[in-house]
Amino acid sequence: MIRVAVAGASGYAGGELIRLIAGHPGFELAAVTASSNVGQSLADLHPQLDLDLPLEATDPSVLGRADLVFLALPHGASASVVATLPPSTRVVDLGADFRLTSAAQWARYYPGVAHAGTWTYGLPELVDREAIRTATRVANPGCYATAIALGFAPLLGVIDASDLTVVAASGTSGAGRKPSDTLLASQVMGSMSAYKVGGVHQHTPEVEQTLTAIAGTDVRLSFTPLLAPMSRGILATLTARVTTAADPDVHGLLASAYAGEPFVRVLAPGRQPATASVFGSNAVHLQGVFDAHTGRVVVTVAIDNLVKGAAGQALQNANLMCGFEETTALSTIGVAP
Numbered sequence: 001m002i003r004v005a006v007a008g009a010s011g012y013a014g015g016e017l018i019r020l021i022a023g024h025p026g027f028e029l030a031a032v033t034a035s036s037n038v039g040q041s042l043a044d045l046h047p048q049l050d051l052d053l054p055l056e057a058t059d060p061s062v063l064g065r066a067d068l069v070f071l072a073l074p075h076g077a078s079a080s081v082v083a084t085l086p087p088s089t090r091v092v093d094l095g096a097d098f099r100l101t102s103a104a105q106w107a108r109y110y111p112g113v114a115h116a117g118t119w120t121y122g123l124p125e126l127v128d129r130e131a132i133r134t135a136t137r138v139a140n141p142g143c144y145a146t147a148i149a150l151g152f153a154p155l156l157g158v159i160d161a162s163d164l165t166v167v168a169a170s171g172t173s174g175a176g177r178k179p180s181d182t183l184l185a186s187q188v189m190g191s192m193s194a195y196k197v198g199g200v201h202q203h204t205p206e207v208e209q210t211l212t213a214i215a216g217t218d219v220r221l222s223f224t225p226l227l228a229p230m231s232r233g234i235l236a237t238l239t240a241r242v243t244t245a246a247d248p249d250v251h252g253l254l255a256s257a258y259a260g261e262p263f264v265r266v267l268a269p270g271r272q273p274a275t276a277s278v279f280g281s282n283a284v285h286l287q288g289v290f291d292a293h294t295g296r297v298v299v300t301v302a303i304d305n306l307v308k309g310a311a312g313q314a315l316q317n318a319n320l321m322c323g324f325e326e327t328t329a330l331s332t333i334g335v336a337p
Contacts, residue, residue, distance in 0.1 A: 143309025
């Protein structure tokens with residue numbers, strides 16, 4: 001058995017990680033840590049897990065019990081923790097600390113925090129899986145970044161990569177567990193609102209970095225996120241101008257790109273992704289069409305932001321790093337209603 005620790009276990013992503021780890025035949029939970037909730041029982045914060053384990057401090061002596069550490073910490077907090085771990089300890093970081101290659105982009109989107117460096121980027125469907133398998137440190141992608149990159153990547157040869165547009169809605173769990181007036185039920189239920197409008201969302205440079213590496217040319221993204229009145233899920237609508245003379249087979253390009261991918265499902269023509277269909281699963285549902293009226297492609301993507309957008313993808317990466325089948329303890333079957 002491989003001993004694993006979850007730092008940041010009191011948060012939503014941390015709790016989801018523990019839920020998935022509990023069903024993994026090769027992982028044994030060695031430690032769960034937190035910050036302000038140290039001393040509390042895991043069962044008090046995550047009663048759905050039915051695990052009466054004490055939350056310990058995020059200290060080297062505690063994390064040192066593990067062969068593999070998942071970091072589900074606020075952005076900017078992972079680097080100092082990693083510095084205390086032996087180089088041989090495998091780490092999957094669900095935060096943003098090690099995603100960006102550009103220190104300048106990091107400074108722009110995460111001001112006031114030093115750029116910690118860059119790790120292997122853990123989006124298995126779009127990067128070299130062998131790089132993930134051989135890595136001891138992997139940066140887990142952001143939730144929006146996962147949905148957007150997977151939707152656009154197969155179409156980069158037929159669209160204008162300098163003019164990509166995305167409007168995407170996320171459930172409230174994407175903002176984390178920390179109390180906020182904007183996340184009160186009375187504020188959210190029955191309403192939708194945009195936030196971080198005007199290219200300032202921190203996943204913008206991450207998407208541009210991923211797609212630029214694939215396209216071989218600079219990618220420019222206009223991204224508007226929305227807060228939706230639901231607990232979890234992301235529904236993203238992606239559009240881009242076509243650069244080919246012939247009308248592209250958008251659905252065919254998506255289906256061909258992801259044939260054989262265990263977690264990506266391109267829906268039958270005419271069917272549209274829905275967040276309820278991927279709830280609780282590591283699945284990605286995609287649909288794509290060509291809008292002949294405007295000469296643009298339209299791709300819709302649905303994921304669960306806490307699973308494929310966070311904990312599930314982290315476990316997917318850990319499976320690769322530890323020599324397990326990539327699908328171990330992960331499901332493509334959602335929970336409904």
